[in-house]
Amino acid sequence: MRSPLLTLTLTVFLISMVGWLLVVGRSLLLPFIIAIIVWYMINALSNVYRRIGYGNFHLPGLVAFPLALLTIFSVSTFVLDIVAVNLTQLAQDAPTYQRRLEELFTQAADLFHLNDPVELRDLFPDSVVPRMVTAGASVVTAIAGSASLVFIYVLFLLLEQSTFDRKFEKLFATPERAKAAFAIRAEINSSLMHYFTIKTAVSVATGVLTSLVLIAIGLPYAALFGFIAFILNYIPTIGSLIGVIFPSLLAIVYYDTLGPFLIIATGLGLIQFSIGNLIEPRLMGANLNLSGLVIMLSLALWGAIWGVVGMVLCVPLTVMIVIVCSKIEAARPVAVLLSENGEIGDLPAATQPGS
Template sequence: MRSPLLTATLSVLLVCMIGWLLVVGRSLILPFVIALIVWYMINSLAHVFAHIPLGRWRLPRLVSFSLALLTIFFASTVVLDIVTVNLTQLALDAPTYQRRLEELFTQASTQLHLNDPIELKDLLPDSIVPRMVTAGASLVTTLAGSASLVFIYVLFLVLEQSTFDRKFERLFPSPERAEAAFAMRAEINRSIMHYFSIKTAVSVATGVLTSLVLIAIGLPYAALFGFIAFLLNYIPTIGSLIGVIFPSLLAVVYYDTLGPFIAIATGLGLIQFTIGNLVEPRLMGSNLNLSGLVIMLSLAFWGAIWGVVGMVLCVPLTVMIVIVCARFEGSRPIAILLSQTGEVGGLSGKTGTTG
């Protein structure tokens, strides 16, 4: 009989090897992961279109799937164009904003009567504003460059998805095990669909409200900051904070008074607080059953491996781990530790609390 120490050692080595492979194969794995997300969104949206009431009729699957595909393609194209235009203009204006920021540091040092004036380079690296904008533009360029590879992956996933169930069933030696595996997959799908549908809805609301507030106050790049708020809202805890900081800092250097800065910081803070602490928890409920500490640790872990994409995916990936681990006796303690309440449902073949 294998000793517990040997089992634990082998488990740690397996986790380390998987982590190393995820880091080394990042350039290959990430486009495929993004393609899986897009493919999942297409199917989810097609499911929504197929259930739209049209009297006695419902849209055929082919029509609803085509509408979902066109909707996501059109939305992605429009958003990418808006972000690219705004980033290009921001890159041109970045040196001006940096000079304005340096002037503010000089004024503050003068008003405080400091013998050694505070300079921007003392706190931040040289040319920090242009470099941040360049980094953002580089990220968009990288995403656009990998779009063709993502499109190819999505195309093959769409073409082969009709055979997935048949292949999946034949992986198992008995119908009972296949049934348990299908039940586990259905539970994972329910949890992830629940998470992404609500998270996407509240993220869209956050992005739209952010853009409207910035347009009303007159801050430029409102559409860009709205998209940033939408994207960052997927990142637990710190995403909403960063979504408020970026436009607030621009308001400091763009306006001559602190009034717009206070209005933007207050308005965006209220939006993030209301949606993040009142609306989203009520809609999300306790369906995810994840510990807050586990969410923060998974945020750091996946962020270190896959950057921003890992931060966005940290919650659904952890949900999948909890659900799968809860279905096997050997890995069930892991699911209990990762959960919030310790209730993770039954073993394989049984149903229980959603992870």
């Protein structure tokens, strides 16, 4: 009989090895992960289109599926073009904003009569603003550069998706175990669909309202900041805060008075607070069943492994881990610890002892 110490050692070694592979294989895995997300979105949107109809007539799959495919890629291309144009313009204007920021530091030193005034280069390295903008532009360029690889992955996923169920069923020795596995997959799919539907809707609302506020005030790059707010809204807790900070900091260096800064910070703060703390929790409900502490730890872990993409995916990945662990007897303690209230449901009949 295998000793508990040996089992624990092997488990720790396996987890460490998987973590190491995730970090080392980041450049290979991230395009595939993005492709899976796009593939999932295409199928979900296709199902939505198939429900559209009048009376007994509904869009057939042969129409709904290409329409969903065209919608996803058209919207992605349009958004990336807008972001790229805004980032290019921001990169050109960055030296001006940095000089303005240095002037503000000098004015603050004179206002408080500092003998040894704090300068921008004391807090940040030289050319910090242009470097930050250039880094943002390089991220968008990298995403656009990997678009062809993502497209190839998505194409093969779409071509082979008709065989996925047959392959999945062949993985299990008995029909009962296969049925239990399909039930687990359906539960994961239901939870993720609920999460992504609500999160995408509130993220779009956040991005649109952010852009409208900035357009009304007259701050440039409103579309870019709206897109940033849309993406950051997927990142729990800190995403909404960062979405307010970026345009507010630009308002400080763009305007000569603090009025627009206060209006932007207050307006965006109210948008983020209302959507994130009042609207989204009501729509999301208790469907995810994740501890708040676990979400923050997951955010740090996946952010360290896969950067911003990992932060965006931290909640869905943790939900999947909780659901899978809750259906495996030996791993149920992990699911209990990760859950919000310890209620993780019963084991499927096919996975119970003696089945």
